[in-house]
Amino acid sequence: MPVYKANTLVLHRTNLGETDKILTLLSRESGKLSAVAKGARGPKSKLSGATELFTHSKMLLATGKSLDIVSQGEIRESFPALRDDLALMTRATYLCELTDRFVEEREPNQDVFDLLLSALYLLQRRTDEPDVIVHAFELRLLTERGYAPHLDACVRCGAALLRARVGFSPSLGGLLCAADRFSVDDTISITAETVEFMRALLAGEAHEVVGLRPSAVALRETARCLRWYIRYRTERDLKSAEFLEMLRLTAG
DSSP states (O other): OOOOEEEEEEEEEETTTTEEEEEEEEETTTTTEEEEEETHHHHHHOTGGGGGOEEEEEEEEEESSSEEEEEEEEEEHHHHHHHHHHHHHHHHHHHHHHHHHOBBBBBBOOHHHHHHHHHHHHHHOOSTTTTHHHHHHHHHHHHTOOOOOOOBBBBBTBBOSSSSOEEEEEETTTEEEETTTEEEEEEEEEHHHHHHHHHHHHHHHHHHHOOOOOEEEEEEHHHHHHHHHHHHHHHSHHHHHHHHHHHHHHHH
C-alpha cells in the first residue's frame, strides 16, 4: 500500500461508526481527496485534532481502494480564534465548503490551497469585519476557477461605468451600466462604492485587503451579488451560506 505525505486542510468531516472519521481533504500536493481516519474520535487518538474542520496539518497517508487512510497527522495550525467565535467559525466553514464545491477530486492546485490557507489566517486578523476577507476569497476563488465577474465595463454593451448607480447580473456574470441595468431580470442594483470595493478586493495585496474599511451598504450589496452569482454557478445554495446569511441578518 503506497504511502505519501501531504500538506492538508480539512474541508469536511463526517463520523463513521463509533470511532472513525471520513474526511474531505484539500492537499497542496494532490488536490482534493477523501480519506478515512481510523480511531480519530477516540478520546486518546493522536489524530483527533488533525482531523477537525479547517485544521492545517502535515499528514502521512496510505493509498486505499476507495478511500485513502490517514496514518499520522502533525498539526501546523488549528485556528483556535476561529473556533472560539460562532461568526468566525461559520465563515471559515463556508470558505471550506465553497472550496469543496469548486475543486474537483485529485486536481492538484497549489494556488487554491494557498488561497484558502491565507484566507483562514487573515480571517483571524480581521475579526471586526470578517466579511471583507470572505468576499475577497470568493472573488479570488471564482477568478482562479475561470468565473471572474466582469467588473471593468458593462458586460452587455462594453461601455465604461460612470460613477452612478449600476447593476450586477449573476446570470451574465458582471456589471451592467446605468442604461442596461433594467434590461436583465436578475439585475441587482449597486452603488459605485460597491463596484470600487469589489475591484479592491480582487486586486489588492493581503495587507491592503485587511485594511479596507467599506461601508455597511457596500458590504451588504457585495454579499448579495456574490451569493447569487455563486448560487448561479453552483446551481444551489451551500448549507453554510444559508446559515451565514442568517447570522448577517441577526447581526445587522
